Amino acid sequence: xxxxxxxxxxxxxxxxxxxxxxxxxxxxxxxxxxxxxxxxxxxxxxxxxxxxxxxxxxxxxxxxxxxxxxxxxxxxxxxxxxxxxxxxxxxxxxxxxxxxxxxxxxxxxxxxxxxxxxxxxxxxxxxxxxxxxxxxxxxxxxxxxxxxxxxxxxxxxxxxxxxxxxxxxxxxxxxxxxx
Amino acid sequence: xxxxxxxxxxxxxxxxxxxxxxxxxxxxxxxxxxxxxxxxxxxxxxxxxxxxxxxxxxxxxxxxxxxxxxxxxxxxxxxxxxxxxxxxxxxxxxxxxxxxxxxxxxxxxxxxxxxxxxxxxxxxxxxxxxxxxxxxxxxxxxxxxxxxxxxxxxxxxxxxxxxxxxxxxxxxxxxxxxxxxxxxxxxxxxxxxxxxxxxxxxxxxxxxxxxxxxxxxxxxxxxxxxxxxxxxxxxxxxxxxxxxxxxxxxxxxxxxxxxxxxxxxxxxxxxxxxxxxxxxxxxxxxxxxxxxxxxxxxxxxxxxxxxxxxxxxxxxxxxxxxxxxxxxxxxxxxxxxxxxxxxxxxxxxxxxxxxxxxxxxxxxxxxxxxxxxxxxxxxxxxxxxxxxxxxxxxxxxxxxxxxxxxxxxxxxxxxxxxxxxxxxxxxxxxxxxxxxxxxxxxxxxxxxxxxxxxxxxxxxxxxxxxxxxxxxxxxxxxxxxxxxxxxxxxxxxxxxxxxxxxxxxxxxxxxxxxxxxxxxxxxxxxxxxxxxxxxxxxxxxxxxxxxxxxxxxxxxxxxxxxxxxxxxxxxxxxxxxxxxxxxxxxxxxxxxxxxxxxxxxxxxxxxxxxxxxxxxxxxxxxxxxxxxxx
Numbered sequence: 075x076x077x078x079x080x081x082x083x084x085x086x087x088x089x090x091x092x093x094x095x096x097x098x099x100x101x102x103x104x105x106x107x108x109x110x111x112x113x114x115x116x117x118x119x120x121x122x123x124x125x126x127x128x129x130x131x132x133x134x135x136x137x138x139x140x141x142x143x144x145x146x147x148x149x150x151x152x153x154x155x156x157x158x159x160x161x162x163x164x165x166x167x168x169x170x171x172x173x174x175x176x177x178x179x180x181x182x183x184x185x186x187x188x189x190x191x192x193x194x195x196x197x198x199x200x201x202x203x204x205x206x207x208x209x210x211x212x213x214x215x216x217x218x219x220x221x222x223x224x225x226x227x228x229x230x231x232x233x234x235x236x237x238x239x240x241x242x243x244x245x246x247x248x249x250x251x252x253x
Numbered sequence: 254x255x256x257x258x259x260x261x262x263x264x265x266x267x268x269x270x271x272x273x274x275x276x277x278x279x280x281x282x283x284x285x286x287x288x289x290x291x292x293x294x295x296x297x298x299x300x301x302x303x304x305x306x307x308x309x310x311x312x313x314x315x316x317x318x319x320x321x322x323x324x325x326x327x328x329x330x331x332x333x334x335x336x337x338x339x340x341x342x343x344x345x346x347x348x349x350x351x352x353x354x355x356x357x358x359x360x361x362x363x364x365x366x367x368x369x370x371x372x373x374x375x376x377x378x379x380x381x382x383x384x385x386x387x388x389x390x391x392x393x394x395x396x397x398x399x400x401x402x403x404x405x406x407x408x409x410x411x412x413x414x415x416x417x418x419x420x421x422x423x424x425x426x427x428x429x430x431x432x433x434x435x436x437x438x439x440x441x442x443x444x445x446x447x448x449x450x451x452x453x454x455x456x457x458x459x460x461x462x463x464x465x466x467x468x469x470x471x472x473x474x475x476x477x478x479x480x481x482x483x484x485x486x487x488x489x490x491x492x493x494x495x496x497x498x499x500x501x502x503x504x505x506x507x508x509x510x511x512x513x514x515x516x517x518x519x520x521x522x523x524x525x526x527x528x529x530x531x532x533x534x535x536x537x538x539x540x541x542x543x544x545x546x547x548x549x550x551x552x553x554x555x556x557x558x559x560x561x562x563x564x565x566x567x568x569x570x571x572x573x574x575x576x577x578x579x580x581x582x583x584x585x586x587x588x589x590x591x592x593x594x595x596x597x598x599x600x601x602x603x604x605x606x607x608x609x610x611x612x613x614x615x616x617x618x619x620x621x622x623x624x625x626x627x628x629x630x631x632x633x634x635x636x637x638x639x640x641x642x643x644x645x646x647x648x649x650x651x652x653x654x655x656x657x658x659x660x661x662x663x664x665x666x667x668x669x670x671x672x673x674x675x676x677x678x679x680x681x682x683x684x685x686x687x688x689x690x691x692x693x694x695x696x697x698x699x700x701x702x703x704x705x706x707x708x709x710x711x712x713x714x715x716x717x718x719x720x721x722x723x724x725x726x727x728x729x730x731x732x733x734x735x736x737x738x739x740x741x742x743x744x745x746x747x748x749x750x751x752x753x754x755x756x757x758x759x760x761x762x763x764x765x766x767x768x769x770x771x772x773x774x775x776x777x778x779x780x781x782x783x784x785x786x787x788x789x790x791x792x793x794x795x796x797x798x799x800x801x802x803x804x805x806x807x808x809x810x811x812x813x814x815x816x817x818x819x820x821x822x823x824x825x826x827x828x829x830x831x832x833x834x835x836x837x838x839x840x841x842x843x844x845x846x847x848x849x850x851x852x853x854x855x856x857x858x859x860x861x862x863x864x865x866x867x868x869x870x871x872x873x874x875x876x877x878x879x880x881x882x883x
Contacts, residue, residue: 086867101867103478107645108862111674111735115434115635116272116405118797120848124855126734128863130676137671158680251574 081135081148091149091212093139102136142204143233146211150230155223157230165231173235176200180239184246193247200240207233272404274434274636275395276442276628279387279408279422281339281491282464282595284308285622286391287629288399289638294450294629296622297398305621306394308464310335310386312373319390328523331357331515333373337493338387340465341369341380342425343418357515368421381425388429405434407632409624410737411466412438413486413651415697416709419737434635436736439463440470441481441648442627443593446618448474449630449644455588456482458576460606460614461624462569462596465491469573471580471587477643483579483670484651485572490565492529492596498561499525499553503540507549517544532558533598559601566605573609579670590614595621647672650733654709657694659684661703666731669699676732680746683727687719691727695741714743716750783837790840794832797844801825801851804858812857824850 082089085101107113109132114125138144147157176196183192207229214226275297278285283305287296296304303321311323311334318326327334335358341349346362346369359372370377388408396403408431410422419436426433440459447453454474461468468486472479500521503509513521524540531538537554577584590606592614597603606614618626631646633639650673655665658681667677683691691714698706717725726746733739744751802825809818824847831843 084863103645104866104869105863106647107642108866109859110645110647112435112631112635112644112646116637116796117800118848119793120797120852121800121855124852124859126674126732127676128859129735130674130732133672133675134677248575248578251578252571 080152081139084132084135085139087139089149089152091142091146091208091215093145095140098136098139102132105132142208143230143237146208146230146233149215150227153223155227157227157234166228169232169235173239176239180242180246189250190247193243193250197240197243197247200236200243204233204236204240207236272636272638273396273399273401274405274407274629274632274638275392275399275403276407276437276625276630276632277388277391277395277409277431278439278442278625278628279339279384279391279410279425280308280463280624281337281466281493282308283621284387284391285625286395287622287625288395289629289633294446294626294633296625297394299394306387306390308337308339308387310338310383312375312378314374317375317386319386328516328520331519332359333375334519335371335373335378335383337465338380338383340489340493342384343415343421344368344380357518381421382428384422384425385428388426388431392429392431403431405432405632405636407435407437407442407628407635408433409437409439409442409628411461411463411486411488412440412468412470412481412484412648413466413488414737415488415652415707416654416737416739417707418488423736423738433736434632436738437628437631438468438470438481438484438648438651438737439624440468440484440593441472441479441646442625442631443591443618443623444470444472444474444479444627445630445646446623446627447591447615448477448479450626451617453589453591456582456586457589457591458573458587458610459591459593460569460573460597461486461593462602463491463594464596465489465493467491467569467572469569469576471576471582478645478647480647481649481672482582483576484649485576485579486651487568487572490568492526492594492599494565495529495562495596495599496522496525498565499528499540499558502553502557502561503542503549503551506551507542509544509547509549511545513544528553529558529599533600555600562599562601566602569602570605570609573606584610587612591623592616592620593623648735648737649673650675650737652697653699654695654697654731654733654739655706656681656729657696657703662701663696663698663703663706666729667733673733673737674735676730678728678730681727681729682723683717683720683725684722686722688722688725689717689719690715691717691743693729693741693743695731695739709739710741712741712743712752714745714750714752716748717745718748787835787837787840790837790844791832794828794840794844797847798825798828798832801847801854804851804854808858808861809854812861813854817854821850821854 080089085098087093087098106129109125109128111122111125111129114121138148150157179196183189183196186192211226211229214222214229275286275288285296285304285306287294298304299306306320307324309320309323309327311318311326311330313333323334327336341356345367346360349356349360349369360369361372361377363370363377368379370379392403392406406426408422408426410419414422423433423436440461443459443461444457447457456471456473459470459472466486466488467490468484470484471482473482503521503525521542524542528538528540532553532555537552539550539552541550542548587610590610590612592603592606597620603614634644649670650667651669653665653669654667655663658664664679666679667675692711693714694703694711695709696703696706697709700706714727717727727743728746729741729743731739731741742751801821805818805821813821828843828847831839
């Protein structure tokens, strides 16, 4: 496949954390209008397969850029840091303590009288945390000294922690609602 | 900016040829076929002007009867008359047992853990072949109405159908000799019907309660884009369950203690179904039933009926809430609710849905017909009769897909509600020193434990070089195509050892079985099998030829060097010659050759298309900016 491998280029966007989601969405739709398998359903089998691969790649690219955490991870990857390969665990101890406390709160919330309200509280706290880490990441990218790279990685890792916790809250909520 | 392209004289794309395409709604209770004629989609009736074909198949020693006549025989010949076969499609014997007495057939398990066959006077039949009988009748109806053999069909499936059920549906279509253009989710089909025929826009919820399945999908409709935001459902909940609730009520009320025989059970269910239908526009109805030496007459009021089905309706509302949650939307953000499926005629269903969404549900298009109409509209685009340039359908994967990891846990690789087609890869490693093989167990479902999810397939990757535990890197890739069908591949990164499977459900047929069944079926005994194979290759060859020549005329000069063009034309000529020779093998070889020769060109065209799409957008943006300045 010879499509531009850089997702930002693919959608005609500048390679940066702040992107215009509306133009991303419209670029995505315009591209899918030409690549989607529905547009090639009457073509040869080979063309159908090719279109499926393109469309799958474009869906993945769109998802990556739409989600702030995935976008941040992707930006790091473009600058040569693959978080999936990074197994170092030296994290800010204060942050780790906070996370442990949150986890304990989560445990307590499940058995509270009104678990939904408690989970809501934790959920909005996590949301705030996520937003502030995003701000931090944004400023660090602008200030692109080599020394700040390590810090940038740490912020994204913190975002990953928060995302994992958010996922856990969602799972508990679904359990409560018996879905 | 791209220049306008002019084709050379004599090289212009072939004159447009109208193709025969239909949309088929293969339902639990009834099935329909629809097509687009002179610009509008309509359901094709049979010779007696009946639009609905009851999804009932009766096996007799002297042949198969499908539809109304089979339905009438259900009482007198219950064991050979298969109703609601869709509930069995893609399911295993254990699933079937879950239905208990609801399915009064004699099941046999041909292989351990395989799909259930039903014993009839015409031999053991699989749910796939029963479904194929229904599809054959609809295909014939479509072909006769259009005046020729069908070029392709879109077949609808419940959005919440799992992998096995989708595969089984596709297999049934193949068995019926249909070229499947796409498996389309039923709620999405309904949205297409409302979007294209009624120009509906905004965020809509499609509440689809059929005979045996329930789906809800939430979509954003905007300027020809149909974007599914989430889907949820229950593939074992439908109007059939309302009938069973009434039947159980009558058994209790009339004090029926002895076991009913197959014929009496069938009779009771038909009676219950009639009562349900009466209660759609009447306040009460009476049921007269006789069994053994006894008989009874009871009155059922609508209020009582509402109470009977309340738990079932509540279940559907819960599923709606889950879909809203997955779409990250509040109920107030839903602009309209569309009703689909015969079971939405039940007044209590309509009022409950209206109450939940705070809006009067839409029934502008007949709830029985809307799915087939949407499927016909899409089939018309997919087969190439309509450019479809403005229409874009973005559907999702309904259930999470993953693999088994240590400790009986499921690691999700593709989550639910992501836009398809999609491919995702994840790396795994060995857990023992010197491990040279790895078992891969593919699962579907939302739960964390393997035992709570549906097992789709198991396969093994061999030839991993012996390394210490944790050193090997095995990349497992899941790919879901636009029909929602999964294929899985595994690759050891250092040696490139690869293993790929198209996931074939445990409860389906394998390719050999299908080919065998096609050969065996009476319809094809008259045709020569070889002849059919040749025809298939000819159709495939002609499609490739048309697509490459059109592509050459459109973009050849722009994207290929003189030399590349000459080479490609050479291959085109060879395939043309092969097509005239009436030999399947020669044609197959030339199809491969031209396919290989043109693949680079196809990729360049795709890239050029993407560039053009972006350039078009930039132009739109420019115009908007200008407008703002003016």
